[in-house]
Amino acid sequence: MADVYREEARDLPVMAETDVVVAGGGPGGLGAAIAAARSGAQTILVESQGCLGGQATAALVVTWSSSWRGGLYGEICARLWKDGAIVKPTSGGTDVETVKRLFDELALEAGVSLLFNAWAAMPIVEKGRATGVIVESKSGRQAIRAKRVVDATGDVDLAARAGCPFHKGRDKDGLLQPSSLMFRMGGVDKSQAVEVGSFEDNVELGGGGAQDLARAYSDRGELPEFVRHTLVYFLPATGEVMINMTNIPHVDATKLQDISRAYIELRRQIPAVAAFLRAEMPGFKDAYVVDSGWLLGVRETRRIVGSYILSKDDVMAGRRFEDGIGQALFAVDIHDVAGDRGTSAERPRRHYEIPYRCLVPENIENLLVAGRPISATHEAHASLRVIPICIGIGQAAGTAMAMSLEDHAAPRQVDGAGLKRRLATMGVAFED
Ligand SMILES: Cc1cc2nc3c(=O)[nH]c(=O)nc-3n(C[C@H](O)[C@H](O)[C@H](O)COP(=O)(O)OP(=O)(O)OC[C@H]3O[C@@H](n4cnc5c(N)ncnc54)[C@H](O)[C@@H]3O)c2cc1C
Structure with a gap:
């Protein structure tokens, strides 16, 4: 015992x-x-x-x-x-x-x-x-x-x-849906940017489809292993969007150690996701990270x-x-x-x-x-x-x-x- x-x-x-x-x-x-x-x-x-x-x-x-x-x-x-x-x-x-x-x-x-x-x-x-x-x-x-x-x-x-x-x-097998940490970006030119509301939405961004590009970045190691999709939502404030792209599987959010590991890993993913969007998404050239959730996104x-x-x-x-x-x-x-x-x-x-x-x-x-x-x-x-x-x-x-x-x-x-x-x-x- x-x-x-x-x-x-x-x-x-x-x-x-x-x-x-x-x-x-x-x-x-x-x-x-x-x-x-x-x-x-x-x-x-x-x-x-x-x-x-x-x-x-x-x-x-x-x-x-x-x-x-x-x-x-x-x-x-x-x-x-x-x-x-x-x-x-x-x-x-x-x-x-x-x-x-x-x-x-x-x-x-x-x-x-x-x-x-x-x-x-x-x-x-x-x-x-x-x-x-x-x-x-x-x-x-x-x-x-x-x-x-x-x-x-x-x-x-x-x-x-x-x-x-x-x-x-x-x-x-008791496996749970993955967890995510939402974050907001500001400084986005929404007249050029596009919302990407689902995994099925492979909207053309100029350099390729939103989902195809994320997968290619992830395969090359320029996005984290489990970040293989693009999800971008417009918010009411001028220039602000919410990003639902960080992702971690095998987390049981009723367990303290898992929760703590997830925060650390998901925060670590944010700069790469922001860099991907600045590089590939129209209107994101001057975009910056405003903040991330202070509560883990648990599905x-x-x-x-x-x-x-x-x-x-x-x-x-x-x-x-x-x-x-x-x-x-x-x-x-x-x-x-x-x-x-x-x-x-x-x-x-x-x-x-x-x-x-x-x-x-x-x-x-x-x-x-x-x-x-x-x-x-x-x-x-x-x-x-x-x-x-x-x-x-x-x-x-x-x-x-x-x-x-x-x-x-x-x-x-x-x-x-x-x-x-x-x-x-x-x-x-x-x-x-
Ligand atoms: C990444 C992600 C994306 C999502 N996207 C969408 C979306 O696009 N649209 C949509 O509609 N929904 C979305 N959802 C789903 C939705 O956000 C949640 O499923 C929903 O908020 C669940 O509501 P709830 O009240 O059951 O739980 P929660 O929202 O988790 O609320 C539980 C509350 O209880 C508090 N709490 C927990 N334990 C205790 C305790 N012991 N004592 C006191 N307080 C406690 C917490 O702080 C929290 O405030 C998403 C969820 C995630 C994680």
């Missing part, structure tokens, strides 16, 4: 008692907290970074895909569009500072109490029920007691520590096992469910787990629904999951993991928690069809 240090048991101060505590303030968590608070539940959100948004802000994943119908996501986009802080009405590059402020405002307007730089370290579980969270912060280790807990950590840290079953990666870690597991077949067929929480449409977008063969992106035939049961983990009561690690296969996860869908999942989780409090029933008992009807009254669009 590895060497162990036995920590002494000690009493923790209870910092707060609340109806709902949400751990993690990414798209899933902010959706859950805002929805729960708007429905009248006293809500605390615990976020380890200094802002809301998770990957969408701290990791600089500042380009959003239009993939969800209506609801809170629609509201967020309408406000960003009005402020000129999103490139298209419901998708595209966003202005990250405006987004961070908007998320604060929406949470505060709803009445959410925000705790930043606070780490949800452990769930409190009593008699099989989640009854709060232990928080680590500058103030030390404290407890928050709560009637309901939402795990929106992106990695289901709390559900996993509570003993809920989960899967990780592909069925056959996939754990996925909980709920009472329903969403499958690729559900996604591709555009399946509808009695307890569907909204309608999603995004490709099954799997970046090669070995890091060198690009991506496979299969597009569903029509919008599909996510059943509420995918948010309800096994083996615990009073805990729901919001965001990318809901109950789904590796393939279905590759579609539902995008920002708009995670906000929609969050809105459903928060609303379900409020309903369960109103009904004095466990979240597992919430009537899924009733939840669907209630979400529809909140602008979540169920069409065709």
Whole structure:
């Protein structure tokens, strides 16, 4: 057995008692907290970074895909569009500072109490029920007691520590999608530059196709081994773009050593990528690196096992469910787990629904999951993991928690069809 240090048991101060505590303030968590608070539940959100948004802000994943119908996501986009802080009405590059402020405002307007730089370290579980969270912060280790807990950590840290079953990666070998570190460049002449929005977009850059050139550079060792594609997105600010090109496979972002190795390697890749773009992309002659994400770009870690597991077949067929929480449409977008063969992106035939049961983990009561690690296969996860869908999942989780409090029933008992009807009254669009 590895060497162990036995920590002494000690009493923790209870910092707060609340109806709902949400751990993690990414798209899933902010959706859950805002929805729960708007429905009248006293809500605390615990976020380890200094802002809301998770990957969408701290990791600089500042380009959003239009993939969800209506609801809170629609509201967020309408406000960003009005402020000129999103490139298209419901998708595209966003202005990250405006987004961070908007998320604060929406949470505060709803009445959410925000705790930043606070780490949800452990769930409190009593008699099989989640009854709060232990928080680590500058103030030390404290407890928050709560009637309901939402795990929106992106990695289901709390559900996993509570003993809920989960899967990780592909069925056959557990390999996960690669990680990336987003970075922004400024000084770009957008009248000459072109957006390259997908691995399939081999747009001509003058010296060759965007994807062909990246592969050739990588083969010659002028781009890193696993950087074999070009992805460039325009942002609202003049001369600014976001680059999604750094790439590292074989990283399990639930492991400290892997996370640390990934930051170092991905930061090291940035100068070569910037040099490639300056050399090959029109309008990039004077372009410079503005900044990179201060949170690692993680596509996939754990996925909980709920009472329903969403499958690729559900996604591709555009399946509808009695307890569907909204309608999603995004490709099954799997970046090669070995890091060198690009991506496979299969597009569903029509919008599909996510059943509420995918948010309800096994083996615990009073805990729901919001965001990318809901109950789904590796393939279905590759579609539902995008920002708009995670906000929609969050809105459903928060609303379900409020309903369960109103009904004095466990979240597992919430009537899924009733939840669907209630979400529809909140602008979540169920069409065709
Ligand atoms: C490289 C890359 C490119 C992408 N491109 C796009 C794209 O073009 N369009 C799109 O729509 N989506 C894109 N995505 C997907 C999307 O960004 C994420 O899947 C989505 O943000 C997941 O939301 P989430 O809330 O589940 O998790 P996250 O965004 O990861 O949020 C989790 C939050 O929880 C916090 N947290 C974690 N653990 C704890 C803890 N123990 N205690 C307290 N807080 C904690 C984190 O700091 C974070 O704020 C991309 C992702 C990556 C990595």
